[in-house]
Amino acid sequence: MRLHRLTVTAFGPFATAQHIDFDALGEAGLFLLHGPTGAGKTSVLDAVCFALYGAVPGARQSPGTTLRSDHAPAGTPTEVVLDLTVAGRRLEITRRPAQQRPKRGGRSGYTTERASSGLREYDPVTGAWQALSRSHQEIGDEITELLGMSREQFCQVVLLPQGDFARFLRADAEARGKLLGRLFDTRRFAAVEERLAELRRASEQRVKSGDERLLALAHRMGQEAAGAAGEWPAPAARPGEPGLAAEVLAWAAVARSGARERLAAAGCALDAAGSRRAAAARLLEDARELAARQRRYADAELRRAELAGRRGEYEEWRAALDRARRADRVAGPLALRDDAEARHRAAVAGHDRARAALEPELAGAGPEQLDDRARRARRELAELDAARGAERRRDELARERADSDREAGADEETRQEAAGWLDGWASRRRELQERIDTALEAGTRAERLAGRIEPARRRLAAARRRDELAGRVTAAERELSATRERANTAHESWLDLRERRLRGIAAELAGRLADGEPCAVCGSPDHPAPARAGDGHVDRAAEETAYAEHTRADTARGEAERALAVVREALTAARAEAVDAPGDPQPPVAALAELVAGLADEHAGAHALAAGTHAAREALDRAEREHTERLAVRQEAERRIAARTSRREALDEQIAALEAELARIRGGGTGTVAEHAARLEARIERLTGATEAARAVEDTARRLKEAEGALSQAAFRAGFDTSDEAAAALLGDDARRELQHRLDARAAEEAAVADRLAEPETRAAAGRPPADPAAAEAAHTAAEEALRAAHTALAAHRDRCAELDRLSREAAREARGLGPLRAEYDRVAGLAGLTAGTSAANERKMRLESYVLAARLEQVAAAATARLSRMSGGRYTLVHSDARSGTRRSGLGLHVVDAWTGRERDTATLSGGETFFASLALALGLADVVTEEAGGVRLDTLFIDEGFGSLDDQTLDEVLDVLDSLRERDRCVGIVSHVADLRRRVPAQLEVVKERGGSAVRLRTYAG
Incomplete structure (x- = not known):
């Protein structure tokens, strides 16, 4: 990674835009970043970190801290732009933090502008910058992947803070472990330790759960056994203690043996109770049978006396049944007489109704006279058939004429309506x-x-x-x-x-x-x-x-x-x-x-x-269509009106002709032909009905007289004096069956009583003393209860044995399952203790993460020794030590070997100047190791923070020689210091000037 240019605006102490050309500073390979205290030297490094990771180093990223310069004008945004080359790619990163800005449009007040980021890449082929992303997340992931380092690693490797490494030299193993853990990301090894500890706790919990289940089974077996184990002591071990399974299984075997002995004793008691219950059942059966026979004999004697007292009632039933059998020969003629009498009464009632509907002069007329009147009315009705046809035709024509008038009126209204609408068109x-x-x-x-x-x-x-x-x-x-x-x-x-x-x-x-x-x-x-x-x-x-x-x-x-x-x-x-x-x-x-x-x-x-233009056009179109339709409607109505006028004239002529013919037929009478015909039809119907009713009365009277004669003869032959006496003796089928049933039941009962009194066993039982079934019942009940108690006891012992067998099997299964669990726990606990440094096998009490970090620290010490030896003139060498110090764990010890004395001593005994170049050598060595760990990313730009003021001139020259050697392979090293002597020794300088309106940077390429 090589930095080219950095531009900071309204950032930290810088109010205006400040441009830093690292290419110009890096031409000499070594440059000095200096300025008065508080001018903003560290802010330059903060700006580099902020551009790469969107945040400043952790020590300066405190809550409530703002990155915006207090000196910056209100309209100037806070911005950092970094131009760098990493992994062979030329990139430009732009970062703006969240900040306040004035509201636009001339409005008063401020509004919060969200943070923004931008990433561009230089294309050497086209010579132009191409935008890659504006996402904070994407840019952060891209930079972290290219550098191969987190923000914490970058701040330790690129921005070498000497004060931190001086504390690192004097720190204990725990503090060194925290720093190295952040740099080398050994969280996976700590995760292995934690995972093994979790597995150990989980395995231990499974073992304890298995022991608890086994003890729970032992407790349940103790409840089921109910003292079957005798004096054998119950299991007293706790969950997790060895030997618990054997103790539980031994106690279970003793309890099962005692339960089976009690089960055998309960079976013998059940057999004895069954024998006693069978004997009591036989005695109860004999007592009940004797009592039943004695009651049977007493009931038979009582019933024979009752039958003898009701002998007269039996004779009356027999006589009534005999009369009913003789009256059966009169039933047929009696039924015929009753039917003829009912028919005659109905005929007389019909005849009276028919005569009431006739004219008064025909009240006494006979059937022949009524029939003659009916024939004359039928001839008159036949003569009216032709007149009725003419009348129907006249009515049809009259209806057609009325319909034509209505339609003509409707057509006239339609024509007038259309004409009125067309007049206003x-x-x-x-x-x-x-x-x-x-x-x-x-x-x-x-x-x-x-x-x-x-x-x-x-x-x-x-x-x-x-x-x-x-x-x-x-x-x-x-x-x-x-x-x-x-x-x-x-x-x-x-x-x-x-x-x-x-x-x-x-x-x-x-x-x-x-x-x-x-x-x-x-x-x-x-x-x-x-x-x-x-x-x-x-x-x-x-x-x-x-x-x-x-x-x-x-x-x-x-x-x-x-x-x-x-x-x-x-x-x-x-x-x-x-x-x-x-x-x-x-x-x-x-x-x-x-x-x-x-x-x-x-x-x-x-x-x-x-x-309304469109609506008006549509209204005109609708009106024109309606005008056309109205014209057609008016013309059609006029045509129909003319056609109906000639049709009405023809209908009037036909109706007049039919009226004349009907007047001639009626002969001056009133009403219509149909009404006259209806009156004739009703008179014919009345005359016909009266004729048939008169003839029915004569016929039913004759038949009634014949039926009464036949009934009198049948009653005399059956032995009855009158037909009424024969009718009274008749019985229905139900009554006759009821009498016969009574007679049969009495005969059967008399025979049964005689048979029961003649039984030898019943007569013998009547001669014995009275039976006592209640005492036998009580004895049998007691025997039954004793038997049920014996059954219950046997079932309880059998269930206890079965439950103890089941629980014993479960206990054996649990005991078998505990074996692999205990073996797994021993194995996992051993690994967890070994990685956590608590196992006796781990002699140095070194945790797994500390072991890995110790290897890294050994690499760092080897890389630092190459530079420390040169800085100290070959006197000092850094070595890693894994020896324990008191009760503390080992693995992260760091000692310095003094070649002048040949002794190894702790780094905390170094003087101030010795501590500085030792920490500088350690920081450079750590940078090399972390770089290799991150994937070998080349770091072409490094910054080294304060600490040079504690060195004498000779040591300072040696340190500068070491730093100057870092320029090999085109490396650029920046020294951050306010030591005045360095301004003479380092020609290339970046000076931070503190001014009233904000700090500024100046590039100098000469000494002094």
Whole structure:
């Protein structure tokens, strides 16, 4: 990596743009960056780091710190531009931090501008810069990948801070480990340590979890065993202790053996309870059977007495069933008589209804007379059929005539409506055309007004700015007058104080005289009459204060003049924009506002009218189409009206002819033919019904008389005196079945009672003492409960044995699974302890990360020794040590070997000058090793910070020789120091000058 040019603007102490040409400085290979304290030497290095990584070194990136210069003008942005070559590519990086800037548009106040970045690459073929990216993330990734170093590594390798390495020499192993860890990025080895520690904790937890599960199983087996293990002690080991599995498995075996012994005893008890329960069951069965036979005999005796008391009821059932069987022979004639009687009553009721509907003179007429009247009415109805056809034709023609009248009326209305609309067509068409012309004219006017509104609005805005700027000019003039007065007063005050100081300068010089010292003016060592300060003496501090006040006032006056000029220029531009033409008087804001409002209103009205052009054209098109349609409608209506007039005349003639014929048929009667025919049809129907009803009454009377004769004969043959007596003796099928069922049930019950009383066992049981089934039941219940208790006890012992077997299998499985877990834990714990430095196998108590860093430190010490030996004239050599110091861990020790004494001692014993060049050699060696670690990126530009003031002339020459050797292979080395002797020894110099208005850089290529 080689730096070419750096430009910083409003950054740190630099108020204006400062350009640093590293190519010019690097021609000599070695250059000096110097300046007074606080001038900004380190800010140059901060700018390089900020350009590359978007941040300054960590020690200077404190919260609340801003990169913007306090001396920079408000409108100057903070910016850093770096031109460099890295990995064979010429790049330009531009960085701007987040910063405050004045608001645009003349508004007061500030706004925050976000940070921005830019990356460009130089194309040697085209000779032009090409933009690559403006993304902070992409630029940061690109630079980090090209350099191969993080910001922390860059600050340690390129910007060599000697103070840090002096502390590194005196630090303990932990502090060295932190620095080396950041530089060489050994986080992966620390991650390995942490990962192994996590694996050890996880493995330990798995072992403890397995032991806890095994103890939980032992606890559950203890609950299940319920003392089956006897006096054998329960497992007392804790999770993680060895031998826990064997202790649990031994106790489980004892518990299973005791549980099986109790199971065998419970089986014997169950067999004995089963025998006692069987004997009790046999006794209960015998008692119940004896009690049942005794109850059976007693119930049979009781039922025989009841049957004997109800003998009369049985005889009545038998007699009623016999009468019902004889009455069955009368059932047929009786049913025929009932049916004939019902038919006759219905015929009489129908005949009465039919005669009530006839004329009074026919109330006593017989069937023949009624039938004759009906035949005459049918002949009269036949004669009306022809007249009904004519009447229907006349009605159809009358309906057609009415329809024609309605249609003719509708056609007349349509014709009149079309004629009325067509009468106003000319005026309507003229009105629509006028609407179109008006809209077109309004569109033209709206376009013309639109061209006038925008200039008027600009003039109005300019007039408002003009009035505002006029007020600001007045205020700026007042401010300028005040600042001029203050500047004049401050100037006069400073001149007065300087004059007074010059008058008393002799007293000021006399105050510096000392006895025996030569006078700065005359050179005499004797001071016989030194001047004395008089009243009102002014010292140098008062004069400088007055001069600073004068400078501030003069700067404020210049700023006020510039502000007034800017406002006046803006006022002139606003006045020129506010008038319509040059030379016109300035219009007031109110008049321009009124003009703009009037133009806007007029334009809005014209635009609204113009918007109706399309609608007006469409209205005219619709009206013309409607005019055509109305003409066609009127012509069609006139044609239909003419055709219907001739048709109505023909219909009137046909209707008149039919009316004459119907009048002749009716013979002067009233009503229509259809009404007369309907009356005849109703009379015929009544006469026919009355005739049929009279004949039905005669027929049913004859049949009723025949049925009554047949019923009387059947009742006599069946043994009944009258037909009513036979009808009363009849029974229905249900009643007859019910009587027969009662008779059969009584006979069966009498036979069953006799059979039960004749049974030998029942008669023998009746002769024995009464049975006691309750006592036998109680004995059987007790035996049942004892048997169930024995079953329950056996099941409990069997379940206990099964559960203990299951839990024992689980315990054995857990014990088998714990073996690999314990082996894994031992292996992982050994590795974790070895990498963490806590294992006994790690004799030096060195962590893995420390071991890797120790190798890196050994490389750094070897690279540093090559330069340290030259700086110290071959006296000192840096060596790495991994020896332990007390109880601390080893691996990062650093000692110095003194060739003059041949002894090895700690680097903390070096003197100030020795510490400087030892730390410088260490920093350079570290730079070489980190460069190789980062992928061999060539570092052509290095910076070395303070510390040269502690060296004597000879050592300084040796250090400069070593640094001068770094120029080999076209390397450029910058020394950051304010040691005066270096200005004589290093010709190429970059001086940072501290001024009141901000620092500046100057390039010098000569000594002194």
